[in-house]
Amino acid sequence: MREFLVEITTTIPEGTEPAEVDRRRAAEAVRAKELAATGNLLRLWRPVGELRSIGVWRAGDEDELHEKVLGTLPLRSWMTLTVTPLESHPNDPGKADAAG
Template structure:
């Protein structure tokens, strides 16, 4: 699987009822847990004082990431995404294969 850095900003459409927001957020938490269990969601952070997320996501390619991973998030219609494909850096101390 490839890794992707994904920056997510979620904007609730004006006029959306709190019940709908709460329903989607609850469903979002459940779906994120499922994606973490399958290895598609590796890490997720929220910058201090900001209402956005930064995460490391995994998929076989960018098409799968958009269609079968991020596209399944209940809040996806309200999200703006920035996706950056990642590759291992030769000096990454977390690399599994230090011989490359």
């Protein structure tokens, strides 16, 4: 499995009913928990004062990430994504923890 840094900006289309926004946001929270449980969503942050998210996601490849992971998010049609594939850095202090 590969890891990806994903920046997500969600823009709600003008004129969208508040009930639809609430429904999709609730479904998004459920789906995020499911993707975390399957190991596809590792971490998720929101920069202070911004309405975007930054996360570390995992998938077999970038096509799988888009089609089978991010594509299943209820808010996906309202999202703009920036995906950056990641690889381990030789000086990553977390590597020692992973090796145990």
